[in-house]
Amino acid sequence: MATNSVSRLLTHPNGQTTHVIIDDYTDPWGEPETIMLQGGFGRHGRLWYHWVPALARRYRVVRRDPRGHGGSSAPAPNAHAHAPAYRYDLATMLAELVDTLDQLGLPRVHFVGESTSGMLAAALAATAPGRLRSVVLRATPTHLPPAALELFAFGHADWPTACRTLGARGWAEQLARRPGTAGGAPGDDPRARRWWLDQWGRSSGEALACYASFLATLDIRPLLGQIPVPVLVLAPARSAAVGLDAQRAMAARIPGATLAVIDGPGHEIYWDAAAECLAALGHFLDRLGEEEEEEEEEEEGKEQE
Secondary structure, three states, rough: OOOOEEEEEOOOOOOOEEEEEEEOOOOOOOOOOEEEOOOOOOOOHHHHHHHHHHOOOOOEEEEEEEOOOOOOOOOOOOOOOOOOOOOOHHHHHHHHHHHHHHHHOOOOOOEEEHHHHHHHHHHHHOOOHHHEEEEOOOOOOOOHHHHHHHHHHOOOHHHHHHHOOOOOOOOHHHHHOOOOOOOOOOOHHHHHHHHHHHOOOOOOOHHHHHHHHHHHOOOHHHHHHHOOOOOOEEOOOOOOOOOOOHHHHHHHHHOEEEEEEEOOOOOOHHHOOHHHHHHHHHHHHHHHHHHHHHHHHHHHHHOOO
């Protein structure tokens, strides 16, 4: 891997490890802002490869694998005296996110949370806003209603059972067959489809099952009104998992949030509508930069009076 792209494995105080890829093609003498990208369920940092060229010349990019995904460790399912049970809860996930930033020496970042990782980004913005310059919620649900949980079960007893029975790759194959979900993500090229499924297969069915159990109970609705940082909502127009009306309602509950509707074929617009997402993100970040410059000029003017 080139020196401008570095893979790191971070160990948290609870013993779990988080895999990140850091891409930095900015000028060596500069002080770039950082964008952290984290994919949704089953998706890890390598699946964001096509976002890097558009972002890494201007920003330091951190691609983070969620717990039990890709190169991040999956907690042992059974606890024993020397390894107490891992707590799959919001507090644990947020603590690991903050520790990731601490270990990388990043006081503040722009956090792009894709799908269910957007739920974590929103929760972090509400509870630790000082660590974030902005938040981008891409196809993010506020919670997973019964219809979504039934969809993700694919005829099995529940979502976690489907993950354990089908395995990560098999679960992704089922997902790709459902219109409005990930159907357009692999594309028509069989090589792309094989690579896409291989990336899902880097996680285990058991790890995804444990993460699914956590997500099934997560609800960020009480936190939305407490988010003080700038927020961009990238809402897919045709997601079977997160309806557009629900995205509009979520954006309306976040103070000052910006909504951009992305006209992609399904849920995974980070893949099949990447250009549109990146354009909306660039416009959002440019506007934030202009507003920050205006605020700095106003402060300088007050000091000179």
